[in-house]
Amino acid sequence: MKKVHIGVSARHIHLSRAHIEILFGQGYVLHEFKALSQPGQFAAEEVVSVQGSKGRMDKIRILGPARSETQLEISRTDSFALGLNPPLRQSGDIVGTPGIKIIGPAGEVELQQGVIVAARHIHFHSSDAEAWGIVDQQMLKVKLNGERPLILENVLARVSDQFALDLHIDTDEANAAGVKTDEYAEIID
């Protein structure tokens, strides 16, 4: 049985170095709150707010370290509450996506693009992928055994010797199934 650790991503934001300085002040450095499952990644102590045409959301967690481009990842449910229609994309693929206003303690950013609903995926360390005969970019079927059992189709495999084995889903997917971070899913195909 191919068991995979589940990591549920709540809405969060990755910020560029330039945007960190606008939102928090010149030379500002994020403070690590908690390490994430992928090596080097962390949840920061800092949070921001975002303002869409229909609503505002506060306490959006920043994930570090700084990236080359700012990216806000929200659920489809969040997108209706904020009043925007971001596409389903893999992380980093933000061309043509909507922007949003980001509000920090020291300033605001009118983001021009970078809001996505993050497409589910599994991070495999190269050795895990090899053991299970799975290759990078393969599409998998995954079962979530929560209170409302679900089979996810089109789950993208991402393989690297920099990755730790982890299924990343968002809160809509987790809540639809009734699963939480640190539970396990099963690759069935």
Add this chain to the structure above:
Amino acid sequence: MKKVHIGVSARHIHLSRAHIEILFGQGYVLHEFKALSQPGQFAAEEVVSVQGSKGRMDKIRILGPARSETQLEISRTDSFALGLNPPLRQSGDIVGTPGIKIIGPAGEVELQQGVIVAARHIHFHSSDAEAWGIVDQQMLKVKLNGERPLILENVLARVSDQFALDLHIDTDEANAAGVKTDEYAEIID
């Protein structure tokens, strides 16, 4: 192919006659806003607010007609925002479920029980069920062909000559898959 109309239930409430009078005034009668897919059921013009330990939600739509017992149906996502932990239940099965404060224009109700996350189900008219060889209370597998294709397991069949063919899912399930009301799902098993 067994195609079934999708009806997505947003958070809503069914009220008892007594609670309608506390919330809206003595002798108050709900006004029909829109007929629902099941014969005789309607969305009312009236809305209420609910207040949980962690949050409040306004504009909760009332579905009529009045029922013998008040029942609030919310998504798992809503339950975290409100700060309560309702079980997954079929409609009407509310013994031992949490309550919540309901706020109307004329008064408030401290509901003692009645908050559920509604379990997905398909309403079949008896003739539809017979044609497809499906019996009341059978568990089905259903595919949602949205932007994130999902297979729902444990979908309860409810058969009656009072029902119209309709798959009822909540906003977590709909948003996880990326489907909307008036789209179609497929029974695959």
